[in-house]
Amino acid sequence: MDMEASGNIVELSGIHKRYILKHALTGIDLEIKKGRIVGLLGPNGSGKSTLLKILAGLIHPTSGTVRIDGRAPDANRKKQIAYLPEIDHLYGWMTVDETLRFIAGFYDDWQADKADELLATMNLDGRQKVRNLSKGLRARLKLIVALSRSVPLVLLDEPFSGIDPSSRAKIIRSIVSEFRTGEQTIILSTHSVSESEPMFDDVMFLQQGSVRLFDSADNLRSDYGCSLENIWEKVYA
Amino acid sequence: MQLNFNNPQPIYLQMVDETKRALVRGEIAPGDKIPSLKERAQMSNINPNTVQRAYQEMEREGLTETLRGQGTFIKNDPELLLHLRSEMAHIAVKHFIEEMHGLGIEAAEIERILRDQLSKEKKEG
Known part of the structure; x- marks a missing residue:
């Protein structure tokens, strides 16, 4: 099948991931359409981060096949993907400006003007040392790093974890306004369902390493007759 | 909104x-x-x-x-507002009637209750 024509940015089949003592993913078959904002929901340990890392090409599945934009993973894939990790991956001794310049050096698709714009809208001071930023400000910086690239696939692992509500609102606003309809796909894992609900096209509920539900947010709401937040309560009860 | x-x-x-x-x-x-x-x-x-x-x-x-x-x-389009107004009024009335039917109240009683309530609200103004 011609994957390009199928309009899927991500195609996974039979993905298993086993760590030494744990089955993190147990048979994921998944097609994600281009141009969507997809919410990846699930409790701790359900496999969200593992799935995102596999898509980012940072770890390999124990078995199964991964296709990103119709192609098998290779070194070039990283040029098409921006990934925001859950961990703190930025150097504390750099300033915000230095961080952005440093990261810009890795990517041909870096948009310096976009980074400046985001810096201003997210109220970050470029002269501050990363080490001295609050958790909320560091999270904003991580998001700037991910959104300043011009790539078809953006993966955000828990962009809101441990972040105050005003930073959350700012981050959601930036994701929505920077989203390039039709060209980009965003896959975002989160626990903050109620706040992120308005921005999702599609939603996936993971449970113990497999996909429990995956559909458009509208379909899920109409099937269950309630919001995603309340569906969460039902699914993980 | x-x-x-x-x-x-x-x-x-x-x-x-x-x-x-x-x-x-x-x-x-x-x-x-x-x-x-x-x-x-x-x-x-x-x-x-x-x-x-x-x-x-x-x-x-x-x-x-x-x-x-x-x-x-x-x-x-000057017609637009009139059209919308009546469309939305019809939807609201339909909901109301459904609700009343759901309570087992029939047409004649609905009319009476509605008239009573409207005149009451008019007096309270």
């Missing part, structure tokens, strides 16, 4: 209805420019694809028109 994510009605249709209500209430008028897709998405943190779907639906229903390079406008 009040979007209700617990309402099984899709969000884009809720957005269309909200625009209709704003028109009927006079908060916006025929010929008014409405926010661009991007502005609209940003104002409410709503997914741009959803906003786009709402805008397409409004255009399809003849509520709005898009002028190239100028933006999206509420159609400048």
